[in-house]
Amino acid sequence: MAQLVYNAIKCLECGNTIVSYYTHDYKKCGCSNHALVDGGLDYGRYGAVDINKIERIGVYDNEPFEKVRQFAFRGGRGKGGTQPLTYTPLCEMNDEWLEAVLEYGGASWHLDLIRKEIQYRKMTKQNTIELLNSEGPILTAKHVSHVQHVGSGMKTSIDFEIKDQFKKTLMIMTKKEIFDFTRGKIDITDSRGRVWNYSTRPGTEKPDLKKLDEFIGVDTTGKIY
Numbered sequence: 001m002a003q004l005v006y007n008a009i010k011c012l013e014c015g016n017t018i019v020s021y022y023t024h025d026y027k028k029c030g031c032s033n034h035a036l037v038d039g040g041l042d043y044g045r046y047g048a049v050d051i052n053k054i055e056r057i058g059v060y061d062n063e064p065f066e067k068v069r070q071f072a073f074r075g076g077r078g079k080g081g082t083q084p085l086t087y088t089p090l091c092e093m094n095d096e097w098l099e100a101v102l103e104y105g106g107a108s109w110h111l112d113l114i115r116k117e118i119q120y121r122k123m124t125k126q127n128t129i130e131l132l133n134s135e136g137p138i139l140t141a142k143h144v145s146h147v148q149h150v151g152s153g154m155k156t157s158i159d160f161e162i163k164d165q166f167k168k169t170l171m172i173m174t175k176k177e178i179f180d181f182t183r184g185k186i187d188i189t190d191s192r193g194r195v196w197n198y199s200t201r202p203g204t205e206k207p208d209l210k211k212l213d214e215f216i217g218v219d220t221t222g223k224i225y
């Protein structure tokens with residue numbers, strides 16, 4: 001059975017999002033709609049005067065990890081354990097903290113998520129690629145993930161942040177856009193106004209095409225490079 005890893009509701013009357021972090025963590029939104037959430041990760045209990053004016057935000061551990069890591073959290077009181085209790089999403093915990101949690105222990109589903117996060121970081125360390133390099137990077141692309149609210153659910157997607165050699169962010173491209181760029185179908189203009197067309201650049205400036213396609217997320221099975 002899927003484990004709840006994030007239990008929140010958004011009150012559509014006042015716009016507040018309230019999160020219940022632990023079993024008897026009962027939260028209210030504070031407006032006349034009296035939206036409430038309770039139960040932490042054991043049971044998702046929620047309500048409001050007008051139930052149609054709340055949006056439930058419940059995230060489970062069997063959803064795509066790219067999304068889970070942005071919601072599943074760890075409570076902590078800082079390094080010495082003396083600061084106020086705060087909750088940090090897995091994606092914002094530092095490597096050292098993740099390792100420390102494995103030694104400290106916790107619920108098995110939680111430790112599984114911590115291990116997944118460590119694994120995820122190993123896998124995505126190569127999250128930047130040099131699209132063009134001539135005695136230094138000319139254009140680079142970096143994975144950026146987005147969580148969008150779609151109706152009552154959420155959707156995660158990977159986009160690509162494009163930077164030029166002056167480290168200026170030029171744009172955020174979708175998978176289709178960056179694919180089209182690498183096929184010479186669209187150009188990129190950098191912060192100095194120079195226009196780059198990929199297909200007119202020499203191969204010596206480009207990464208291996210298979211590596212590039214894997215970075216973009218193109219299905220490379222059966223393709224000949």
Ligand SMILES: [Zn+2]
Nearest residue numbers: 011014029031
């Ligand atoms: Zn409210």
